[in-house]
Amino acid sequence: xxxxxxxxxxxxxxxxxxxxxxxxxxxxxxxxxxxxxxxxxxxxxxxxxxxxxxxxxxxxxxxxxxxxxxxxxxxxxxxxxxxxxxxxxxxxxxxxxxxxxxxxxxxxxxxxxxxxxxxxxx
Amino acid sequence: xxxxxxxxxxxxxxxxxxxxxxxxxxxxxxxxxxxxxxxxxxxxxxxxxxxxxxxxxxxxxxxxxxxxxxxxxxxxxxxxxxxxxxxxxxxxxxxxxxxxxxxxxxxxxxxxxxxxxxxxxxxxxxxxxxxxxxxxxxxxxxx
Numbered sequence: 001x002x003x004x005x006x007x008x009x010x011x012x013x014x015x016x017x018x019x020x021x022x023x024x025x026x027x028x029x030x031x032x033x034x035x036x037x038x039x040x041x042x043x044x045x046x047x048x049x050x051x052x053x054x055x056x057x058x059x060x061x062x063x064x065x066x067x068x069x070x071x072x073x074x075x076x077x078x079x080x081x082x083x084x085x086x087x088x089x090x091x092x093x094x095x096x097x098x099x100x101x102x103x104x105x106x107x108x109x110x111x112x113x114x115x116x117x118x119x120x121x122x
Numbered sequence: 123x124x125x126x127x128x129x130x131x132x133x134x135x136x137x138x139x140x141x142x143x144x145x146x147x148x149x150x151x152x153x154x155x156x157x158x159x160x161x162x163x164x165x166x167x168x169x170x171x172x173x174x175x176x177x178x179x180x181x182x183x184x185x186x187x188x189x190x191x192x193x194x195x196x197x198x199x200x201x202x203x204x205x206x207x208x209x210x211x212x213x214x215x216x217x218x219x220x221x222x223x224x225x226x227x228x229x230x231x232x233x234x235x236x237x238x239x240x241x242x243x244x245x246x247x248x249x250x251x252x253x254x255x256x257x258x259x260x261x262x263x264x265x
Contacts, residue, residue: 019224019227022220022224023224025217026217026220026221029213029217030217033210033213037206037210037253037256037257038253038256041256042193042197042206043194043197043198044194045190045193045194045197046182046185046189046190046194047172047175047176047182047185047187047189047190048182048183048185048190050172050189051176051182070162071162074155074158074159074162075159077155077159078155078156078159081152081155081156102163106162106163106166109166109167109170110166110169112170112173113166113169113170113172113173116172116173116176117172117176119176120176120182
């Protein structure tokens with residue numbers, strides 16, 4: 001099936017992690033939507049309420065896992081899509097670096113937000 | 123000698139009529155993926171208002187801090203609520219179709235890809251329609 005796409009390295013670690021993060025995201029994304037739209041309504045979100053949620057270690061860890069898996073799955077997904085469209089050579093290497101840097105900034109900023117929220121209650 | 127006539131976009135657009143269910147599933151999975159990663163960056167940017175807001179205990183207690191005002195201000199805009207329904211649609215389709223892809227990767231449902239794609243669309247539509255009252259203000263939702 002993938003024979004026509006020589007740039008898609010079926011069986012690589014990135015391919016495996018893309019599937020693993022997909023499974024994790026099925027649960028974390030569904031939980032996030034349910035918890036922040038159906039149980040708690042987005043229109044009623046306050047900093048104090050978010051801080052109370054993030055004060056629970058289990059919730060904080062879940063959100064960090066959510067952030068890491070979503071960042072990897074999304075950034076690697078974009079890279080795979082571009083490679084499948086024929087991205088190659090120098091443009092491919094530059095794109096990989098730009099996406100890696102963007103993903104790192106996303107994760108670092110997300111962790112900073114998590115730490116800020118978790119520090120409000122204490 | 124005359125230059126060849128460039129049919130351009132018209133010919134490209136004609137290709138869409140030849141798309142199969144599998145190709146539409148592939149296109150929609152990629153498109154919703156782009157929407158979701160784009161939203162993730164925007165979401166973290168909005169949530170970053172928590173960083174400067176976290177140090178002001180009085181404003182937090184009064185629910186007048188930057189984070190609360192930003193999030194509640196956005197939720198007060200009707201267009202944002204509509205876009206949230208669009209985001210839910212993209213997320214649900216990506217998840218349901220993702221389950222379908224995971225199963226196909228495991229060799230399950232390989233010969234029923236067309237039917238499972240249509241099932242993904244139906245499941246997405248049902249979940250999104252049932253969720254609309256949660257996202258849109260009650261005065262807008264007739265049910």
